[in-house]
Amino acid sequence: MKNINIIIRKSFLFLFLILVGCSNFEDLNTNPDSSTKANASMTATGVILSSLKFNGRDAHAFLQPQAFAKYIGFANQSQMSQQYNEMGNGSFEGMTMLQNVEKMVQYATGTPTENSYKGIAKFARAYLFYHLTMQMGDVPYTDANKGETGLYRPKFDTQKDVLIGILDELKEADSYFSKGIVFDGDPTPYKGDPTKWRKASNAFALKVLMSLSKKEADPSLNIKARFAEIVNANNLLEESTGFLGLNYSIVDIHPLSGTNDLFxxxxxxxxxxxxxxxxxxxxxxxxxxxxxxxxxxxxxxxxxxxxxxxxxxxxxxxxxxxxxxxxxxxxxxxxYLKDYASEPRMRMTYAEQQLILAEARILNWITVGDAKKYYESGVKSALKEQMKTKAIYAHAMAIDQAYIDNYFTGNVAFASTTGDQLKQIWYQRYILNFMQDATSSYFEYRRTNYPNFPVDPTTNLNIDEPTKIPVRWLYPTSESSYNRENYEKALADQYDGYDGVNKVMWVLK
Structure with a gap:
C-alpha cells in the first residue's frame, strides 16, 4: 500500500509543477465564465468514470475477462492465458480513487447538492470494495486511504466485515439519494438524477446480497431480511429508468472499435x-x-x-x-470492429435486477411477485435492449417485438422444477453479461457452478489443480514487500498461510 501513496504524492507534485509552469498561459487564456478550481462536479466525473469505465490497457485486455468466463477463445496470435485459467495477481490500484471520493464530499459539503454527492461517494466505495473482496477475499477496508495520516500498512478486514460494510454503505447511499437533487458532473445516461442513482444503487445491493446466498443461514448477516427490506421499499430500477453505465461515442469509442481487426x-x-x-x-x-x-x-x-x-x-x-x-x-x-458505439457499457440493468428477483422469489427471500414474471420481464428487457443494435449486424435475423412476444416457448418457457428454473435464470444472466461484465459471470459461476465451464487437464494452466477452475486472484505482489505483516496475517486467517488461486474464500464456503 505504501507504493500507492508514493505514486499519489508524485502525481500531485507533477500536477503542481505543470500548473505553476503554465500559469502565464492560463492568465492569458482563462475563460472568465468558467471555474479554474476543482469542485464537486469535476471530481464526481472522475470518480464515476473510475468506477464504471473500462480502464484496461487495450482491446486485448478488454477480451481477457471474456476468455476467463468462457465466452470466447483467442486464436492465431498467441495463447491468451486467461482462456486456459491462468489466474494472476489482483490489484489495489483502484483504491487511489478513494482520495478523490473524499475530496468530492469535501467540495460538496454545505452546498444544495451535498446529499447527491455523498450518495455517489457511498456507491463508489461499495462498488470498488465489492470487486476487490470478491476477487481476493480479505482486503484493507477500514484502514484504506489513510496514507496522509501516516498509515501505510493497513490491516486486512475479513471478507464478511467488508461485505457487511458494503451493504451498510449502499443503505447510506439510498438515504442520501432520497434527499438529493440533480447534480452536475455525471457522465452516465442518468445525467445527475438522484432518483435513478438511488434505484441503481439498490439494485446493486440486491446483487451483492445474492452473491452471499451460500451464507443465507448466518443470522449475523440477516440476508433475507435485508433483501426483503430493499424490495418492499420499492425504490428499484424500472425499465424506463435505463441502465447504469456509459454510452460510447465518436469521442469515447468502444475498446474493440477501430482496432484494424487485430483482435x-x-x-x-x-x-x-x-x-x-x-x-x-x-x-x-x-x-x-x-x-x-x-x-x-x-x-x-x-x-x-x-x-x-x-x-x-x-x-x-x-x-x-x-x-x-x-x-x-x-x-x-x-x-464491435466497425461501429464505434456498437453497444453501451452497462454495469447494472433492469434485466439483471429482474433475474435476481426471480431467484430470490424461488429461494423464498421475498414473498411479493412471481418468479415466472420476474424471469420473463428480465429476459424481455434484455431482448429489447438488444433490439436497439443496428439490424444490419443481425444477419437477417433482427429481433423485433413479435419475436420478443413469442420468445417464451420450448426450452425458454419457464421450467416446472425449481432446479431447472434456477438454471434458466443463471444462464440468462450469463447471456446478459456477454461483452459486458464477464467478471460478474465468473463470480456467478463460482457461486452456482453453472454453466459448466469446460476444463481439460492437459491444457489447464491451473498447475496446482489441473482438473479445476481457479477460484480467486492472488494478492498484489507489493503487499508482501510493503505490508508484509498484515499480508501474512490475512493469508494465515484465510488460506493456511498460502496465497493460492485455489484457496476458497469465506463467501464461497
Whole structure:
C-alpha cells in the first residue's frame, strides 16, 4: 500500500509543477465564465468514470475477462492465458480513487447538492470494495486511504466485515439519494438524477446480497431480511429508468472499435455460448457472432442457426488455431470492429435486477411477485435492449417485438422444477453479461457452478489443480514487500498461510 501513496504524492507534485509552469498561459487564456478550481462536479466525473469505465490497457485486455468466463477463445496470435485459467495477481490500484471520493464530499459539503454527492461517494466505495473482496477475499477496508495520516500498512478486514460494510454503505447511499437533487458532473445516461442513482444503487445491493446466498443461514448477516427490506421499499430500477453505465461515442469509442481487426478477427465465440443460444432459438446469437466461413461455403445461410459453430474453450491452442484457419468457427460479430458505439457499457440493468428477483422469489427471500414474471420481464428487457443494435449486424435475423412476444416457448418457457428454473435464470444472466461484465459471470459461476465451464487437464494452466477452475486472484505482489505483516496475517486467517488461486474464500464456503 505504501507504493500507492508514493505514486499519489508524485502525481500531485507533477500536477503542481505543470500548473505553476503554465500559469502565464492560463492568465492569458482563462475563460472568465468558467471555474479554474476543482469542485464537486469535476471530481464526481472522475470518480464515476473510475468506477464504471473500462480502464484496461487495450482491446486485448478488454477480451481477457471474456476468455476467463468462457465466452470466447483467442486464436492465431498467441495463447491468451486467461482462456486456459491462468489466474494472476489482483490489484489495489483502484483504491487511489478513494482520495478523490473524499475530496468530492469535501467540495460538496454545505452546498444544495451535498446529499447527491455523498450518495455517489457511498456507491463508489461499495462498488470498488465489492470487486476487490470478491476477487481476493480479505482486503484493507477500514484502514484504506489513510496514507496522509501516516498509515501505510493497513490491516486486512475479513471478507464478511467488508461485505457487511458494503451493504451498510449502499443503505447510506439510498438515504442520501432520497434527499438529493440533480447534480452536475455525471457522465452516465442518468445525467445527475438522484432518483435513478438511488434505484441503481439498490439494485446493486440486491446483487451483492445474492452473491452471499451460500451464507443465507448466518443470522449475523440477516440476508433475507435485508433483501426483503430493499424490495418492499420499492425504490428499484424500472425499465424506463435505463441502465447504469456509459454510452460510447465518436469521442469515447468502444475498446474493440477501430482496432484494424487485430483482435476481433481472432476472437472465436465459445460453444458454451453458441450451443445454448441455438438450443434456446435465441436470436442474440446473430448479434454476437459471425457465421462460420466453412459452413457458409458449404451452403448454409447466415440466417441459419446451424451456420454458427463455437469452440471448446479448453481445446488445445494449436488445434484451435488450425480449425480457426480452416474457417470452422464463428468469430465475434463485426459490429464491435466497425461501429464505434456498437453497444453501451452497462454495469447494472433492469434485466439483471429482474433475474435476481426471480431467484430470490424461488429461494423464498421475498414473498411479493412471481418468479415466472420476474424471469420473463428480465429476459424481455434484455431482448429489447438488444433490439436497439443496428439490424444490419443481425444477419437477417433482427429481433423485433413479435419475436420478443413469442420468445417464451420450448426450452425458454419457464421450467416446472425449481432446479431447472434456477438454471434458466443463471444462464440468462450469463447471456446478459456477454461483452459486458464477464467478471460478474465468473463470480456467478463460482457461486452456482453453472454453466459448466469446460476444463481439460492437459491444457489447464491451473498447475496446482489441473482438473479445476481457479477460484480467486492472488494478492498484489507489493503487499508482501510493503505490508508484509498484515499480508501474512490475512493469508494465515484465510488460506493456511498460502496465497493460492485455489484457496476458497469465506463467501464461497
Amino acid at each position: 476481433t478477427s481472432r476472437t472465436v465465440i465459445s460453444s458454451l455460448l453458441i450451443d445454448e443460444l441455438k438450443r434456446l432459438n435465441d436470436r442474440r446469437l446473430f448479434y454476437y457472432a459471425e457465421p462460420a466461413t466453412k459452413l457458409i461455403n458449404d451452403g448454409k445461410q447466415e440466417s441459419d442457426f446451424n451456420a454458427y459453430q463455437g469452440v471448446d474453450a479448453a481445446l488445445d491452442y494449436t488445434v484451435m488455431t488450425q480449425k480457426y484457419l480452416e474457417g470452422e468457427y464463428s468469430l465475434l460479430n463485426q459490429r
